[in-house]
Amino acid sequence: MPLLAISGLGAESSQFHVQGLYWLACDTAEDATLLCRQVVGGMPDHVRAALIADAPASAEVLGMLDAAQGPTELALYETNPKATLHLIDDLPRIDVPGRVLVLLAPADVWAGGNVERWCNAMRPVLLAEAALLLVISSGQSTGLVERLRAFNQGIDGLAQLYRGKGGVRYLQHFWSNQLGKIGTRDVELARLDAGFAVAGAPQLHSHTGGDELLYLAQRPVLEGAPAFSEHWQVCESLDELGAKASLAVSATVVFAMDGGQRLDSLARQLHRLRQLRGNALKLVVREMAPTLRYQDEQLLLACGASQIVPFGASLSRFLTMVESIQGYVWRRHLPSDFDALLARLRPLAICGMVAPRAFAEAVQTMWHGVRNGEIVHQLLVLRAAPGLTPLQACSRTVFRRDGDIACVVGDVLFLFLFACRAEGVEQALDHIFQLSWKELFISQEVLTGVDSLATSAFLEDSLPRPPMFDAAAQLPTQPRPALAPRRVALGKRGAA
Incomplete structure (x- = not known):
């Protein structure tokens, strides 16, 4: 039974049907040559095989192949892009029945042609002659692979060998053999002197769709x-x-x-x-x-x-x-x-100093995003410096964003900052307080939950009155007389 010969890939992904059409697309000609040599070298002695490639590619594949490896019978057929497109016409001269054919060709051979039509013509002949054809194409061929992936009923297996995710990868789009049919699989390969092998434990990715490179x-x-x-x-x-x-x-x-x-x-x-x-x-x-x-x-x-x-x-x-x-x-x-979701991640249309009840209700509503792990808010408790009440400390504040609210409960200020990360708290306070908040408050505590807002102190509906100032300080000052120039006489230094 022919095998793909990539060590560690497993029988379900490496065996072929005895007849049919499979396609391996390689990003580089170097990888395609190495993979082709590995496939040919891994064939059993009794297999009747044929390698179809141009002369330089055939020499490169066979030149490094150990004489003891591969099938006893390996026919060589030289081709070119035009001949590859018309391979169906040359099959009678290749003695196809019962053979395993390996076609090594650049991907751009099919760039201007209809690869679906080519496969449609080739596969029935292969099935009728009990022959197997493995196409190994070289060169980046996303467009070609996308067409073949959509044309999965016309070929028995499709895979890509590409460079990505920090190494060499083998992306199997679909594969069928006597063990059944399997879908997408993406594994990392190790490149060895003898060819490619699966690096580490292979992983099945049933959730992928074969368009990882797109x-x-x-x-x-x-x-x-x-x-x-x-x-x-x-x-x-x-x-x-x-x-x-x-x-x-x-x-x-x-x-x-x-x-x-x-x-x-x-x-x-x-x-x-x-x-x-x-x-x-x-x-x-x-x-x-x-x-x-x-x-x-x-x-x-x-x-x-x-x-x-x-x-x-x-x-x-x-x-x-x-x-x-x-x-x-x-x-x-x-x-x-x-x-x-949008409602949880958008602030309520409320801003500035509010009554304790309104503060508690608004914060508990906006806190839902925190509970779901979707966003981070900051709930702070600030204690004013000695000689200042919380309202006096807040006399020069500017709230610019919806969702940023504050309230006074007892002798402390509660401040809620909507959608604010921990490292952004100080910058937010700089924006809200026009005076130095580090001098206005002696302590700052960050609450991790809203349980403290359920106390009776947050049932108060009234907004506290702003602080009263000294009336004398509010009297207008007496206007000063306008300044007028006056003549000044200067004496000469040293005069008697």
Whole structure:
């Protein structure tokens, strides 16, 4: 029984039917040659085999092959791109019945042709003659592989050998043999002198869809550069990107976020794709203008974003960041109700100093996002310096953001900062207090929950009156007389 001969791959992924058509697509000619030599060298003695390739490729495959390896009978047939496309016409001269044929050819042979038609013509003849054909194509061939992947009824097995995720990978799209049919599998390979072998324990990835190498991106994220490789497909609009992404399973989808795009629309798009296509899809948002605040980033991440590339990251840095999430599976919980999620991650329309009851009710409502692990808020207790009441300490405050509220309970000030990380507390206080808050307050405590807001002190509905100032200090000062120039005589130094 012919084998693919990649050590560690397992029989279900390495055995062939005795007749049929299989395809291995390699990114480089070097890898294709090594894999072809490994396949030929791993064939049993009794197999009647034939190698079809151009003269230099045949010499390279056989030149490094040990004489003791491979089948006893190996016929050699020289080909060129035109002959490869018309291989069906030459099969009668190859003595096909019962043979294992290995075709080594560059992928661009099929660039201008109809590979589906080629396979449709080839496979029935192979089945009728009880022959097996393994095509090993060389050169990046994303377009070719995508067509073959969609044409799975016309071939018995399809796999890719590519460079990515820090090494050499073997991506099996589908494979069938006498043991049954199996789907997508992506494993790391080690390159040895004798060929390729599975590195470590192989992993099955039933959640992937075979499009791991595909990148779908809005044009602005490329900063005017052309598509980086044929793995990249550039979309002119958000609608076009969404339509293509809705058919992907584990591709990388890159959205552009600029000042003219509505955040809620992008969040809804991410949420829809994550619901529709599952957790293997990599959803990346590149910030093209400084528009995203912390709470906006948390919304996008909660809606399914795998990564957010911040504004200011260079093109090379952006590519490095995107490469770093290859093989990543989104593992957060996706809420089913987008509108409820949006409500949890948006502040209430309330701001500034409020009554204790209003403060407690508002904070408990906005705290739901914290309970779900979707966002972080800060609830602070501040004690005023001696000689100051909390209201006096707050006499020069400016609240600019919805959701940032405060109230006075007893002799302390409660302050709630919506969507504020721990490292941003001091900066937030600098913005709210026009005077130095470090001098106004002697202590600052961060509460980790809202249980303290359930006490009777937070049932008070009235807003405390602002502090009274000394009336004398409020009297207008007497106007000073206008200044007028006057003549001054200066004596000469040394005069008697």
